[in-house]
Amino acid sequence: MSTDVKTIPQAEHVAPDGVKLPVYMDNHATTPMDPRVLEEMLPYFMEKFGNAASRNHSFGWAGEEGVETARERVAKLVGATTKEIIFTSGATESDNLAIKGVAEMYKEKGNHIITAVTEHKAVLDTCKRLEKYGYRVTYLPVQKDGLVDLEDLKRAMDDKTILVTIMWANNEIGVLQPVAEIGKLCRERGIIFHTDATQAVGKIPVDVNKNNIDVMSISAHKMYGPKGVGALYVRRKNPRVQISAIIDGGGHERGMRSGTLNVPGIVGLGKACAIASEEMAKESCKLAGLRNRLRDKIMGGLDEVYINGSWEHRLPGNLNISFAYVEGESLLMGINDIAVSSGSACTSATLEPSYVLKALGTGDDLAHSSIRFGLGRFNTEAEVDYVADRVVETVSRLRELSPLYEMAKEGVDLKSVKWAAE
């Protein structure tokens, strides 16, 4: 009963009409710039190069005008006022400023911070550093669907809690936390609520008042703006939130963030926000449609694929999916004309699967075989069809090669096997 598998050699990939290879489907990592953003930025490199803090001449005024228009556009997109927007170098800095700034400003009041295990490293590592300085941090677990349990949150809050920092949309699984409810619980107890909304702003409706947000991180390069620029929203009333600066100097941005402003970048962020204000509603429908098409085609062509995280509470452009019995790196190798991310960091003998997927209770094997598709403004239906076909073809090919798939099909319970390496 020998079986000879004639594995079909991997085909040379020919792009169908209208598809340019490689296909970019990693829009949670970064987005390409919208050409309209670039156009708006260009004058600020040469003609309008002035320092926005120069008050005595027209060069400075032109720069300041660019910055203030951008501030209005950012504020409008998130329902804030202009005085509540501080420009930064991106969401990593915004997260640091929010968390360290609140921790220092309110240290007389308490030393306890609550966050969640699925946060971005910019939040988790900032909290870890604060632990070294004597702060106490609670890392809330998440449920199987990736959502924080509000009862857990309530139980974690005590009279020393000064800050809750929980992200709006997760960068790996796209899961949306119940920020309005979290904000309400914080407000009732006089605790400040920061949310890392890097993946949410420009993709879904974000309103700092309706959602009870006190402090919020924003990044331009996730919403078709330039890299290296972002913003922090800091509430000015009901309640008024104060934060200590972490960068000292000339006192720019109301003293909260010194340093000559990145005028072209800020102008770009502003334009990206203006476009999102106009087009988000239509765009999110389109993205959800493409994303659902991708899911349906992949799941129609393969058995034993699993979606990671809540399907209902999810960014429209996110699909995070695990393929049983195939290994992540070989899968990426097979679809090397498609730019996506994998939940596996297979660069050494000790593999470290995604901590986000592990937090959902996903087994290491399924975490290793996960792929994050991030659809964005410039993806097309033809690209989705091409990507789905390539994924189905590659997974099928690798499963023919997989002893695990063979064993599973023979009815062997893989969990009961005594593996040599264990």
Added chain:
Amino acid sequence: MAYSDKVLDHYSNPRNVGSLDKNSSEVGTGLVGAPECGDVMKLQIKVNPQTNVIEDAKFKTFGCGSAIASSSLATEWVKGKTVDEALQIKNTEIVKELSLPPVKIHCSVLAEDAIRAAIHDWKKKQDVAKPATVAAQ
């Protein structure tokens, strides 16, 4: 990660993929690695009982491209060798042939383990079948 041309070739056109009858007394099966570690290799050999020559070899591998290439290459190398010759194959030779980077050396180690495990399984079957001859070797 950049792959060598040979890894890419084995990945795209793996040699000797498949399965042999694991219940046959002429077949030895090695199953090494673990799913949690990201690599599982199954390597099988079919040995001529008269000559101890490995006449056929098949593999299936769950793992990265380098793991697939290492086991594909291992099946090519063991074919035509006697069991004792096959035991001389060293993982370092696989590393060299495939130009594996340091982070992928464990793939070659696993392939060597798989060859040894398959031969071990075959020898065990021979012990049961004809204990006297094998003991005399």
